[in-house]
Amino acid sequence: MSVPSPVIIWCDGSFENDNSYQSMKDEFNETTTGTPTQDPDAMDVSILNDEMREFHSNNVPLVVVRTIDDAKKKINEHINDKVFIICSGTMGRALVPIIAENYPTVQDIYIYAHDLALHADWAMKYVQMIKMFDFHTSLLIRLTRDISKWYIEQGKLYSQLDDPISALKYFQQAHKLEIEANRRGETEWNLPGTTTRLRPTAFLTRLKHLEGEHGLIAQAENAIRAGGLPVQNS
Structure with missing residues (x-):
């Protein structure tokens, strides 16, 4: 799907x-x-x-x-x-x-x-x-993260509906966008001499929420395995 x-x-x-x-x-x-x-x-x-x-x-x-x-x-x-x-x-x-x-x-x-x-x-x-x-880069970063947030919300809804396969796809998509937003922030923000635009540091929160042994991705994968189905990589 x-x-x-x-x-x-x-x-x-x-x-x-x-x-x-x-x-x-x-x-x-x-x-x-x-x-x-x-x-x-x-x-x-x-x-x-x-x-x-x-x-x-x-x-x-x-x-x-x-x-x-x-x-x-x-x-x-x-x-x-x-x-x-x-x-x-x-x-x-x-x-x-x-x-x-x-x-x-x-x-x-x-x-x-x-x-x-x-x-x-x-x-x-x-x-x-x-x-x-x-500043167009800050717009792109914000938009990317807002779309990621929407994907996470949809994934949680599917988890509540006992559809971990769909939930995993949403979480994986959010994960890709969060990584890309962070990459863009690292390369474009806090350039030498820049004082007016400071790179935000609080946006690792969603990555931590998605990743790791108890993250949303792992939870969805475990639910899929518990149902006797294979986990599809993104």
Whole structure:
């Protein structure tokens, strides 16, 4: 069985331009797949040739849209899925109020803007549902960990339903994302001379919760073996 995934909808009108946020797109691809982009133009082509095209990375579909109408369309298409939204500050100004009014189940919105102060006027009204970033690596780390948290929650639900096979798949997926988030944090945070961005140290908690003799992964594996079934590696 494949693990049902959340969906990321990335909304930014600047994707109409060649090489818009190319380095961020490449880093997102590397973060979610664990491997660098082989062709620097490949991701750009897949996005810009067709705004409705989806690509899959690390079992998490990422949908890129350029307009408010397309964003609403994609949210409606995935209304029964767990949805994470990334959008520019400019698009967020228009899109976030629409989401707040019409899509109460969408509660994870990530705003990326070079100057966050320009968006304080509208963003303050939605502090419970948006997270704002002016540094794309910190956005990617936070998003990766939030998706990992969702996987862990789903795995616990399946454990309660006495379905350790499904639970294990969720826990394994969360484990991959936590390792990748930590790797990204180690390489990008606390660069020499950096004083404003300190690498968070508290995020080993989930790894410890997943790993080890009594961790969630081991608990699911033991439950599978107790049922007389083989354990499948991730």
